[in-house]
Amino acid sequence: MTEEQIALNHPMDAYLREDRIPHIWCSGCGLGTCLNTFLHALVKSKIDMKKTSIVSGIGCTGRVAGYVKLDSFHTTHGRPIPFATGLKLANPKLKVIVFSGDGDLISIGGNHFIHAARRNVDLTVICVNNFTYGMTGGQGGPTTPITARSATTPFGNFEFPFNLAYLAAGSGAVYVARWTMLDVRRLENSILHALNKKGFTFVEIISPCPTLYGRMNKLGNGLKMIKDYQKNTIINHKVDLKDAALGMDGKIVVGNFVDIQRPTFTEVLYDHIAKPQPNKKEDIPKEERKKIEHHA
Amino acid sequence: MLEVEKPVLTGSHFMNGDNACAEGALAAGCRFFAGYPITPATEVTERMSERLPLVGGVYIQMEDEIASMIAILGASWAGKRSMTATSGPGFSLMMENMGLGIMIETPCVLVNVQRGGPSTGLPTLVGQGDMMQARWGSHGPYEIIALCPSSPQEMFDLTIKAFNLSEEFRTPVLVMADEVVGHMSEKVVIPSPEKIKIHPRLKTKEKPEKYLPFKPNKNLVPPMANAGEGYHIHITGLTHDEKGYPVINAKTQQKLVKRLLDKIRLNRDKIIILEEDNVEGADVVVVSYGISARTAVLPIQQARKEGTKVGLLRLVTVWPFPEERIKALAKKVKAIVVPELNQGQISLVVERCAAGNAKVISVPHMGGETHDPKEILAAIKQAVKK
Numbered sequence: 001m002t003e004e005q006i007a008l009n010h011p012m013d014a015y016l017r018e019d020r021i022p023h024i025w026c027s028g029c030g031l032g033t034c035l036n037t038f039l040h041a042l043v044k045s046k047i048d049m050k051k052t053s054i055v056s057g058i059g060c061t062g063r064v065a066g067y068v069k070l071d072s073f074h075t076t077h078g079r080p081i082p083f084a085t086g087l088k089l090a091n092p093k094l095k096v097i098v099f100s101g102d103g104d105l106i107s108i109g110g111n112h113f114i115h116a117a118r119r120n121v122d123l124t125v126i127c128v129n130n131f132t133y134g135m136t137g138g139q140g141g142p143t144t145p146i147t148a149r150s151a152t153t154p155f156g157n158f159e160f161p162f163n164l165a166y167l168a169a170g171s172g173a174v175y176v177a178r179w180t181m182l183d184v185r186r187l188e189n190s191i192l193h194a195l196n197k198k199g200f201t202f203v204e205i206i207s208p209c210p211t212l213y214g215r216m217n218k219l220g221n222g223l224k225m226i227k228d229y230q231k232n233t234i235i236n237h238k239v240d241l242k243d244a245a246l247g248m249d250g251k252i253v254v255g256n257f258v259d260i261q262r263p264t265f266t267e268v269l270y271d272h273i274a275k276p277q278p279n280k281k282e283d284i285p286k287e288e289r290k291k292i293e294h295h296a
Numbered sequence: 297m298l299e300v301e302k303p304v305l306t307g308s309h310f311m312n313g314d315n316a317c318a319e320g321a322l323a324a325g326c327r328f329f330a331g332y333p334i335t336p337a338t339e340v341t342e343r344m345s346e347r348l349p350l351v352g353g354v355y356i357q358m359e360d361e362i363a364s365m366i367a368i369l370g371a372s373w374a375g376k377r378s379m380t381a382t383s384g385p386g387f388s389l390m391m392e393n394m395g396l397g398i399m400i401e402t403p404c405v406l407v408n409v410q411r412g413g414p415s416t417g418l419p420t421l422v423g424q425g426d427m428m429q430a431r432w433g434s435h436g437p438y439e440i441i442a443l444c445p446s447s448p449q450e451m452f453d454l455t456i457k458a459f460n461l462s463e464e465f466r467t468p469v470l471v472m473a474d475e476v477v478g479h480m481s482e483k484v485v486i487p488s489p490e491k492i493k494i495h496p497r498l499k500t501k502e503k504p505e506k507y508l509p510f511k512p513n514k515n516l517v518p519p520m521a522n523a524g525e526g527y528h529i530h531i532t533g534l535t536h537d538e539k540g541y542p543v544i545n546a547k548t549q550q551k552l553v554k555r556l557l558d559k560i561r562l563n564r565d566k567i568i569i570l571e572e573d574n575v576e577g578a579d580v581v582v583v584s585y586g587i588s589a590r591t592a593v594l595p596i597q598q599a600r601k602e603g604t605k606v607g608l609l610r611l612v613t614v615w616p617f618p619e620e621r622i623k624a625l626a627k628k629v630k631a632i633v634v635p636e637l638n639q640g641q642i643s644l645v646v647e648r649c650a651a652g653n654a655k656v657i658s659v660p661h662m663g664g665e666t667h668d669p670k671e672i673l674a675a676i677k678q679a680v681k682k
Contacts, residue, residue, distance in 0.1 A: 017530070020541060050526040055370075066530060066542070071523040073373070074532035074542075075366065076396050082330075082363035086370025086378070087523060089354045090328045094374060094524045115359040265356075269349065 012039040015049070017069050024063055028214075028222025030181040030207030034128050035064055037184050038099070041191035052095040053087055055080040057109060060134040060209075061101035061127075070097075078108030081116045084123050092122070092266050095195070102129040102143040106162055110142070117171035119265045120199045126191065127202070128181075129164060130209040131246075138212030145248045149216040166241040168202040169258045175201035176258035178244070180229040181208075183254065190256060199264045206252055217248075303351040304489045313451040313478040314339035314381075317407055317471065318347065320455030321379050323492050326405070327353035328371035328378040330364040332386060335419040336475040337409040340381035361386035365393040368404045373531070375497075375522040377459055381407035383475075384417060387426055388433070394468055395434035396533045398556065401510070401518065403462035403497065405455065407471040409478040410586075410637075412663035422475035423663030424586055424637035430470050431615050437553055439560035441567055442470040442615040444585040448482045454612070460495035461567060465559055466517050472614065474637065476587040476666060497522075504528065508538040510552070516559035560616055569612035570621060574600070578607035580679045581625060582633045582672070583646055585611040591666045592635055595673035604680050614642065619649050626650035631679035635659035635672050655679060 010016070016039070025031045042052075049070060056065035058077035065072040075083045080098045088096040098105075105113050105127050116123060132150055133139040140150035140157050143164065147156040168176045175197050177190040187205060194201035208214055208225035219225050228250060236244075237255035244253040263271075304323045311319070318340050321329070329344040331337075341357070348355040354371070358364040361382050368378035382390060387408045397404060412418030413425050426433075430442045441461050443454045455471055462469040500507050500519040504527045512518045518538075521527035534542035535549045560567065575581055580599075582592045589610040599606045609625070611618065622645075626632065632654050634643035643658035650656050659675045661667050 050528075051524045053523045066532060069528050071373075071528060072530045072532075073370075073523075074530075074534065075369075076392055076533055079362065079366045079393065079396075082358060082367045083370040085356070085358075085363075086328065086330060086367035086372075087374045088370075089356060089367075090371035090374035090376040090378065091522075091524055111359050112363055115363070269354065 012036060015039050015043065015069050016067055020067055023067055025060060026211040028208065028210040029060070030130070030205075030222070030226070031060060031064070031128060033181045033184065034205050034207055035067065037181070037188050038126060038191055039068070041188045041195060044188070044192050045195040047095050047195060051093060052097065053084075054097045054099055055084040055087070056098070057100045057104035058135070059101040059104045060130075061099065062104055062135075064099040078104055079112065081105065081109060081112040081123070081125065085116055085121050088122055089266060096123050097195070098123055098125045100127065101134075102127055102131070102164065103133045103141045106164060106167070107142045114167070114171040117168055117173045117200045117202070120172060120174060120262050122198055122200070122264045122266055124194045124201045125203070126205065127164060128205045128207045130207050130213060132209055132213040134209050134212055138209070138216060145246060147248050148213070150213070151216070161246070163241065163245040164204045165244055165257055169241050172200065172262070173202045173258060174199035174260050174262050177202070177256045178204040178206065178254045180206040180233055180252060180254060182226050182229045183233070193256070199262060206246070301350055304492065305486050306488045307486060309484045309486065310481055311448055311484040312339060312481045313445065313448040313473060314409065315343050316448040316451040316484045317381065317455045317473070317478070318343035319484070319486060320452040321405065321459070322347055322351065323452070323486065323489070324377060324456040324459035325494055326377045326379050326459065327351070328368065328376040329353070329355050329380065330358050330367035330371070330378070331380050332358055332361050332364050332382065334361075334383045334386045336411055336478050337381040337383045337386075337407065339478070340407060340409070361389035362392060365390040365406065366396065369393060369397050369400070369402045372402045372404045373523050377403070379405040379407065381409065383409050383411045383419075384413045384423070384426060385415070387429065391429070391433040395436065395438065397468040398434070398438045398440070399533050400531050401466040401556070402468065403466055404468050405458045405462055405471060406468055407455070407473060410472065410474040418664050420475070421664040422587065422637060422666060424474055424588060425641070425663060427472065427614060427636070427638065427641045430472055437557060439557045440470060440615050441465065441467065441560060441613070442472045443569075444472050444611060444614050445477055446586055446590050446610065447477065448480060448484050451477060452484050452486065456492060460493065463495045463497050464517070465563065465567075466498065466520065467560070470615070472586070474586045500527075509540045510536060511538040512555060512559070515563065516555050564616045567613060567616060568618045570618055571610040571612055573608045575607035575609055575625070578605045579630045580604060580606040580633060580676055581609050581629050582606065582635065582676070583609045583611065583622070583642070584635050585614055585642065587666055588635045588637055591669060592672050595669045595676060598669075598673055599676045604676060606676055611642070617645050617649070622646055622649035623651065626653035629654050631655040631657060633657045633659060633672065633675045633679055635661070635667050635675070637661045637663045637666065
């Protein structure tokens, strides 16, 4: 391979819409690595790319769907999960991935997030958490740590943030993991596991926004922020998730936190209600109901 | 007892409008419904929850109407005919993603069984106050198709029509019903499946490498590829080019949005349905829609008995508005009377189209009940006075 070829090709070119590159992300942003890691997992999963859709909302992470060579849907702010729900339920043969940011999925889309997890709709949700609204200029949001500065918290943030992993687990997600974008191999394995697992699977990726969140909180450039991840990351798969909140102290508890089995919305709908029964109006048989309740 | 396995319940039924709407959807091939309970549209949702799973479809109760509206867009892109049903407060929440549906040209049907507003208003009582919201409620320039049923039979027929128009023009279509039409029970005749005209989805014949998802045909409508068919489509609510890629400039905005408007404006003759009774030679014409058009029948008969030449023009399609017909009519008649269960929404449009050629008399009503026929009769009498 000549030097020129090395410069011209990226190992993931086949899965990217090259005609949409260069991307919009700032230098030092973690999103490129998040996308690259996701694509590696996607390729390894051997999922049929023709039957795979990726859905985003609005924001910096919301641009991911548009760079990936799948069926890409860039929807409205906060709404990728209900759009994906319609897509998946209307054609259960599709693999549907939601890739969006913390503001999109957890603030304006928070209600959709908890309900999709509760229903256990068969979706893989990847949330890049950079603690801020990047696209609009670094405003505070539901993940901004207490005391952090942002464009709308000039005196420091005085709202307590959501702990996304705890929220996902409490809402009923069957798989919950959190990694920083520095942990590319562990992150890739988690995404791969999430893609191959039935039900509502959730991967949170902690990722730097040096241009806004980093600058306003004097955290240094992208490289410095990533070096801090290296220093502050604690792997603890068995942590009590309520103790895994993220604050300004820099400690980041990561791991594969939740991995359980529960029937999906589609399984319940088709297997227990829509399958041929002598009397369609009959209730779900007692043993069947017990099975479902046991899992729930 | 419901024959639950059949998608089309051929025969004569005594049925309320909401149930007839659900049956119309099923007969039109609807196999995905996302909704949220709200009076007076709940019966549509309940009927779908019972019927859809047994004909191989999916019913889902979403967390709110925002989610319901966008879930039906997702389902449509998966290749299913999809619908939601709501009333005023839910309709407000649906405006956001009705706009997305228009922008990404997604066939689907949105039913609004109108009640009295604003806000929570009169949940159980009739209104027609959302007619302008239907036209202008989502942000930015758009055109919409809205049908107004006047009976349970039309709740069935026009729901099928709405699905067909949504596929033909690749856009969300509204069924703007009202509480009285939704809740009244009447005879509803459901034809056999082979007699129901279904407009198929306009699918692309191009190969994936060559396909441009927003390149229009002669009708200004781009043929579709669904998700999962190997086309790797790119769909965005941002202003986009024919490839579907975002292009944020004035030129692309002009090209795209003009086409979105024109595909409805220039095809309005194919879309608009009007019902006219004794309009030729009339001095006064009552222009109305939905339940108000039915309330107008009695006073019109009374006025005719008393010697006034009065006709009825019923707007089955309210949007796009039949501007040419009203313009022409205004030149022939002395006055146009517009009864509606709001403070004069469609009457404003009639007035604009009449352009001073005929007197336009609004017969407003705050909602909560239908007009007293005497109010309409009084307006007709006032109209013929010099």
